[in-house]
Amino acid sequence: MMTRVPVLFTIGNEIRYEIVRKIFEGGMGIVYEAEQKGAQEFVKRVAIKVVRQNFTSQKQFIENFIGEAKLVADLIHTNIVQTYHLGEHNGSFFIAMELIRGVNLEQFSAQLKEKRRVLAIEMAVFIASRVARGLAYAHAKTDKNGRPLGIVHRDVSFKNIMIAFEGDVKLTDFGIAKARGFLTDNEGEVVAGKADFMSPEQADFQITDKRSDLFSLGVVLSTLVLGYNIFKDSTPEKSRLRVISMAIPDFRALDRRVDDRLNKILQRALARRVTQRYPEADEVLYDLEHYIYHSGYGPTNETLGKLIRGLFGVRPEGTMSESAKGGTQVMGRTGRAGKKSEGATQRAATGATRSGGTIRRGGATARSAPKKNP
Template sequence: MHVAVPRPVEVPSRRFGQYLLRSRLGSGGMAEVFLADAVDVRGQPFSVALKFMRKDVPAEAFADEADLMGLLEHPNLVQRLEVGEAFGRPFIAMELLVGGDLGGLMRALQQQRRPFPPGLAAHVGIEVLRGLAYFHQARTRSGRPLGLVHGDINPANIFFSGEGDVKVGDFGVAKAQGADIGPADGVAAGKLHYLSPEQTRGEPLTPASDVFAVGIVLHELLLGRHPFRRDTTDVKVVMNAIRAARLHLPDTLDRGLAAILRKALDPDVVSRYHTAGELAGALLTWSLDSGQDITRMDVRRWLADVLGLIG
């Protein structure tokens, strides 16, 4: 697997079409995202997240993601506002999520030496899985199943609104079995440490592949560490650890959550939760039975506390 070093996206000026670039929100191997301001038709100012694909990324990949975002509409998926082009550069304007991504939230908690509460971890998992369940079942406008798999679930692609919503974003490597969308067969295109065992082998992906990635994220939230990370840059070592998927769960972890993690992270697809709904159901049952059923308002208050958000 080749890991590309991100390069800055060049823009001709701070103004890009109708948008005024303010700052860079994040970057990855395929794109960079900027905070940008604009004015709507009523003269009211608003802010967006403006995504630019890197110059070396095939135009088809950009078009695929833009088309998917236009087709999909769900409260737990990042919404596309506009697709456009200015100064010869295409862009996607997306809703701005002021709570940032889960990775940033995890780092803030680590700096504050605070754990991720189990009830909130389960809630984040459930909300991500709601979005994935819709994603996996998405159809074309004519009703044909797309057979979508996200393929890149990781903390950097899970976002929070200031109102406490949890949303999945970045559909740049999503694979559609029912359409010519996504990476070529046999290509492991997601972030290395969040690949499923079948992804590392170049096998066809299923919703259970995304379930495995959600299991990794849950493990990080509940235990503060990645289950398969190794102190090496050797890709093969990391892939072998993912394929073996040996878990070392402490006795202090709630038994119900431990059982959920073991099933979500089973290297055998047949033994794993098959769908987002199955894993979400297990997490919801645990939340209700443990009295830790978290609400959107709880998340909003918690984000305000951890990140200092106002409102």
């Protein structure tokens, strides 16, 4: 018979969020930078993802939004963006999560091109190794009874990998992840995610497992190394078909900096046959870290932070010189609302809300409620 654990205390309606500025606005929701307020002038900066009112009536969409929050709440790892709170305000659900003062890989790559800089091979491998760390943790996660959750992110891509100005690499946006008991899954009918980062089995409407994420990680690494995505085409559908049918190239022929060892890692990560691919993120991680550290000192969070701050003109404490201004709204469990002072430090946040499409059988692109998190 299970022993009943006594409730020591109950937290009242003390959590409230003062929205500082809008970070991103998409078709399904809005991301804000906010201040979480507590007792005795406690303040913590967070990111708030809010569902748009016109999506609050879509049951499956809301179920997936809630499922994502519940899933990620227990994923506590330095290379995964943290979730703090799931709440509801004026009929709309919101998630309070870790605010990342930094940029995603898409912004990072664009800035490298703008500055005519080439990313060092060792730094590209280092970034990929941090993502591998986060995936290894997520893939191994179990429920409270010790049963594997079977988490598959299914959207490991440039937009969903953040780099903080301090150099921390964070995997974010588990909005289309699948996991036992948490998220609605419609694999086989709809392909959700970014076509040019998908695994062949995901692009071909097949059932995926953790090895699908490792293929996507291989795409991330090859794109960092080459400066372009080998699968990207003019439309998502054309990109999807390239993922399914295009032969994986010898990367040594595409970039002379790629040696035999790195080419071998890329070939195994991008193996078309799932059985020939890396079976575990831990194995990818070992090969990546051995590649950059086997002969001595290699990249660190600090060296990556120095690189990214230099690229974006950011001071060491992690704030940009540019300011974003706008009225702010107070949001809390009590539903109180008000205004806060204008002028917030410009920051990039995590888990940007995007409107997007899903690819359905037959090649049609359509909006789908479970497609993305708001």
